[in-house]
Structure formats: C-alpha cells, structure tokens
Amino acid sequence: MPTIRLYALALLAASLVAAPARAEPPQVLADIAPVHSLVAQVMAGVAAPGLLLDRGADPHDFQLRPSQARALAGADLVVWVGAGLTPWLERPLAARAGGGAVLGLLEVPGTAVRLYADADAGSDGPDHDAAAHDDHDHAEGDHAEGDHAEDGHDDHADDAHHVGDGHDHGPADPHAWLDPANARLWLGAVADALAALDPDNAATYRANAEAGRAAVDAAEAAAAALLAPVRAAPIIVFHDGLGHFADHFGLNVVATLAEGDAAAPSAARLAAVRAAIAAHGAPCLFPEAGHDPRLIETMAQGTAARVGAPLDIAGALGEPGPALYPALLTGLARAIAACSGRG
Secondary structure (H helix, E strand, O other): OHHHHHHHHHHHHHHHHHOOOOOOOOOEEEOOHHHHHHHHHHHOOOOOOEEOOOOOOOOOOOOOOHHHHHHHHHOOEEEEOOOOOOHHHHHHHHOOOOOOEEEEHHHOOOOOEEEOHHHHHOOOOOOOOHHHHHHHOEEOOOOOOOOOHHHOOOEEOOOOEOOOOOOOOOOEEOOHHHOHHHHHHHHHHHHHHHHHHOHHHHHHHHHHHHHHHHHHHHHHHHHHHHHHHHOOOEEEEEEOOOHHHHHHHOOEEEEEEEOOOOOOOOHHHHHHHHHHHHHOOOOEEEOEOOOOOHHHHHHHOOOOOEEOOOEOOOOOOOOOOOOHHHHHHHHHHHHHHHHHOOO
16 A cells, blocks of 8 residues: 555656646736736736835835835836836836836827927916817727727827827826726737736736726716716816826816926916916816825915815825726716816
8 A cells, every 4th residue: 555655646746747837927017006907907817916106106206115126126027107207217127137028008009198288388387278188089090009999999099199208207298097098008008918928818818908998988987977067167286197187088277286297386387376276266276195285275275266185196095906097087087076066
C-alpha cells in the first residue's frame, strides 16, 4: 500500500510539472477614481485593478509615495487619462523598467474633447463661448477604428477637437471622462488592451465592457432626465473642469471661478465672476469636492445667488469600484438639478 501511494503521488507530481501553469491575471493600475471604475467594470470576475491616486487627491498636483511608485513600476498595464491631466505622471511612466503596457485614454482614436473656454476667447474671462463648445452634439455617421460602432452608440462629430501633447493642460480640457460617450469608447479600449495581455479572459473582458456600456447608458439617461428641466438655468462652477458634462447635457455654465488646472483665480477673474452673478440674476454657484468652498461662498454673499452642493467631478466622495462612474454622472446631475430647480 505505501508503494502504491508513493507511486500515485509521483504521478500527480509529474502531471503538475508537465501541465502549463495557469497565467495570473495582469496587474492593472488606474490613475484616478473614474478611470479605475471603468477598468474595474471590465475586469469584473477576473481581478481588481489598483488605484494610484488616493481618494480626494488632486490629480493636478500630486507627489508619488514610494509605495505608489513601486506599484506603478510593477504594473502590467497602466490606464491613465493622459499628460493633459497629470503631467507629473509622464516621467515615471516613461521610466518604467520592463516595458509594461500604458493606455492613455485621451489618445484612444475617436475620443472627443473640448477646448477650454479661455483658450477659445483668448482672455482671462470665465464666460463660456457656446459656439466653441458645440462638439457635444453626437454624429450618427462615421466611427473611428476602435470606436465599437457596432454597439449602436453615438460618437462625437468628426470635427471635435482632440488632445495634443501638451504638458500643462494647454487649450484642451482633459476632464473627458465626464462625457459618457468617451466612457463608452474607453470601456472597449480597456477590454482590447486587457485581451492583448490576457487572451484567456478576452471574452470576459469584452462581455464586461458591453455590460459597462449598458450601465453608462442607464446613468446617462437618468442624468438627462434630472437635468432636462434646468438646462437653461445659469450656473457658476468652481473650476473649468465640468465642460464635457455641461456640453454633453446642454447646461448653461456662465462662468468658472478658477481655470482648468484649479489654480487660484486672479483678481480680474473674480471681478468677471461677480459681473456674471449680477448679469444673470440668481445663478447657482457650485463648490467642488476636494477644494475649499469658502471662496465660492464668499462670492455668493450679498447676492441672490444660491450655493449648491459640491460637484464631485473626480469621484473624490465616492467609494472606488465599478459603481463609482455611473454614480458620478447621476450625482452631478442631482446636485445641479437640486440647486437650479429651486424657485
């Protein structure tokens, strides 16, 4: 009996050595919470991606800790918005040993972005030029390769602006995750990148991306219904980062307190915002999650303007995970509708 048992164990050991080891899922790292949410949707049932920026961290100005630098260096795939949002991340990505994959979402073919209002106007004033932001209308015609045109979703018109190689925001607004059409496109791009690294799970990634697009569709429809009654209401936001959302849903942003990188506003800009408050009667002013609300509150003092709930454009208040992105869309819509819909 002992001889038979030893023989059986030897056969089992031999079979384990001969069988190919099952590959581990790729280690994936996303830069910010909304991107992490999209990646988590695609990876559901396979593995969970890591999140580089802590909850509430400012993507415009961040210093990597050693543990984060190690995670960045060891990831098989890094998914980030691009240097337009996090220029400080470009050098660590270029320095990664081993040549791990990097997916820059702003560089995905078909991604539509917008120019900052100030870049269009060539001035320090915050007023948005509606003509400069007409790219929120969606075309039903040609789709760029990789757009997943077969899913039936509308994509941005062919004349939409695309991000270049600027390192300090430049004229292009990198907050492109706030456009649901971009999110739908990026889900497919993430699935393709993961499938190339992990062919055994390719079907799962692509099925998850399709389910993710359905979740974005549902959140988009819910947000549109909330915002429909208040689209014309004038609103003022903390910094010029809501443009993709405002363009997509046709909102009336009449001024922004800070520029696209959330830098402290100049005296001229503050004066222009005060003029916008006076010109538009009783607009809603919105602080932004992760930023001190006192300046917005001060601007509203002595006026008829109302102060709304902080707008969480980067998912600073949400629980990281697959549900964060749809909740971000509906949360923004709910906050805007709650303030703009009051008397």
